[in-house]
Amino acid sequence: MNHALITELFEIIADGGLEENDIAAMSAEVIKAHADAQTYLANDPASSYKEEFAIPLWEWVLLEQLEDGLIFKSSQAEELYKQIEDAFGEGELELSADALTALTTAGALSRIQNELAPAFTLINFSKNVANEMQILLVRSNKLERFMALCQALGLAATASCANH
Known part of the structure; x- marks a missing residue:
């Protein structure tokens, strides 16, 4: 998983509406979810992610980061x-x-x-x-x-x- 690509994706989606540190934090969450899904889920018991979903955890986390007006x-x-x-x-x-x-x-x-x-x-x-x-x-x-x-x-x- 390429951190720079995730960050650039968020920058394009946010279109100047988010601070650089917010985008960095969003990207970091996606990278953590990709690196170790089990640990990520263990540290996020409130997550509604289910393994049978058609997308991997990191993509689910990416989508969660877009809530509140970006998606x-x-x-x-x-x-x-x-x-x-x-x-x-x-x-x-x-x-x-x-x-x-x-x-x-x-x-x-x-x-x-x-x-x-x-x-x-x-x-x-x-x-x-x-x-x-x-x-x-x-x-x-x-x-x-x-x-x-x-x-x-x-x-x-x-x-x-x-x-x-």
Whole structure:
């Protein structure tokens, strides 16, 4: 596990929204979980990680580090968009979550992507054990590097919309 790659991945995802020491601490947690999963779990009895999950512990820890506004999870596109709206702040986005209710999931994701383009690209990230959509926003100008990092780390990441 390459610490520099994990750190760069977090830097791209955080997009300037986190201090360097916070990113370093997040990266360190992922590295610890990768180095010795059993010890990590023994020291974190509150963890809800289960060995039968489709992802390794280090990836689970990485996802936990993204909670609180860096990753968006929901089974419904409207709820997903509300989380994104909250992250941007009131009045920053024009699309209304109500405008997504009559659309298919693919149609709603396309509308959300159009709202955030060209600055951001919606990314389906990792495997969600709760069968929800799990979305990151990645600066479009950093997308190629982000995807290369995901590939190097063995993380699942695809653009949410086929045309982006």
